[in-house]
Amino acid sequence: MAEQPPVAEQEGTRRGFRLRMSVAPLRVRGYRLLFVAQAASEFGNAFHFVALPWLVYQRGGDAAELGLIVAAYGLCRLITTPLGGVCTDRFGAWRVMMVSDLGRTTLTAALAVIAALDVGGFGLISALAAATGLFAGLFQPAAWAITPRLLPPEQLQSGMALLSTATFAAGLAGPGIAGLVVLVLDPASALAVDAATFAVSAAFLAAVGSALRGAAPATARSSTDGGFLGLLRESRLLRDVLVVTAAANLTMGGMSRVGLPSLAEGELGAGAVGLGGLLASFTGGCLAGGLLAAGVTGLRRRGRVAMISGLVLAVSVFAVPFVGLFGALAVLFVAGAASTVTNVMIVTVIQHGTPAPLLGRVMAAVLFCGLGLFPVSVAVSGFVVERFGTTSIFVITGVLLLGAFSFGLSRREITGR
Secondary structure, three states: OEOOOOHHHHHHHHHOOEEOOOOHHHHOHHHHHHHHHHHHHHHHHHHHHHHHHHHHHHOOOOHHHHHHHHHHHHHHHHHHHHHHHHHHHHHOHHHHHHHHHHHHHHHHHHHHHHHHHOOOOHHHHHHHHHHHHHHHHHHHHHHHHHHHHHOOHHHHHHHHHHHHHHHHHHHHHHHHHHHHHHHHOOHHHHHHHHHHHHHHHHHHHHHHHHHOOOOOOOOEOOOOOOHHHHHHHHOHHHHHHHHHHHHHOOOHHHHHHHHHHHHHHOOOOOHHHHHHHHHHHHHHHHHHHHHHHHHEEOOOOHHHHHHHHHHHHHHHHHHHHHOHHHHHHHHHHHHHHHHHHHHHHHHHHHHHOOOHHHHHHHHHHHHHHHHOOHHHHHHHHHHHHHHHOHHHHHHHHHHHHHHHHHHHHOOHHHHOO
16 A cells, blocks of 8 residues: 655665654744644643633533533534544645634634623623634644655654654643642733633744655555545455544544543542642653654564554553552553654554645544544443442553554554554
């Protein structure tokens, strides 16, 4: 399906893999602008997720109303993720990202205004949050599809890893800063910061447009005449990756959103502070995993590394409820690192093996297999925890991850790349 690796990559393979932090992608102007844009956007997302609940509670709302607003955002983001892939292939990733950032700038600024003026009810807040979700769903497939146009193939893995690092660094720093802004000022100020970060992202993306190459690199020889469905029928690699992604995410989201809070409150007796520590440990591991993936060069089989890293994730998740609070902090850090390494490696494999005119739709399909199961994951996890106890959801998630990545490890289309 894919052409042979470029000369530079073949030479790295003959020398064996090396572990050395690579910032070479940041020397490419277009990628550097994209990196700053995504970092600003992710930093702003933290303000959104902190400020919105406080705005709801400030208006006299309760958890049920907040849940509906968050669900509306998530559902709309899910709906437009496939559309983001289609639009990326039809109109170009850069245009889709610009529309997304400009739309989110406008809508988040509107949220900040109604918060500052104390006007509008929950219906208006829900509508603006849902519309923000629509634009958010467009963004990520385009962001994954534009990177191969900015970097040479041998730098793609490091480039994707560095983008992941920026995302998780923002995830670590953003919520604490956003909480301070809400505490010292108010939710309206935090939402204004959120809108400003989207504006900054849009400004840097505008400069990316001039840095794009005239033509996308030819990373695969397969015909695109049959479109996405034709590629899905032809490519065992794509089918296998989608199966692994869906199976791995079946209860993963629910484990983190339902299982961890239940574990912190119940068996560990650590309360909200303990939960924050568990989540921070996982996010810190994700950040470390991004740095590790950026530093590993000359890999002979990225797909195999991704699946082995997934098995490490499975064992780590399985162990969480059995090792106490400090042990849980440690294994969640390992789980976060393994999760990022797996994601970066497998996305890079897909990027190398997908015809450029279909890259947006393929990236959207991978994202959808992860995001699409989130509501099911949360619902199933809630039922499992209530019926069988907190430990069971970690055991089930670990077993599902073990099965998913063992299947992937048995598929030559994945492990041979």
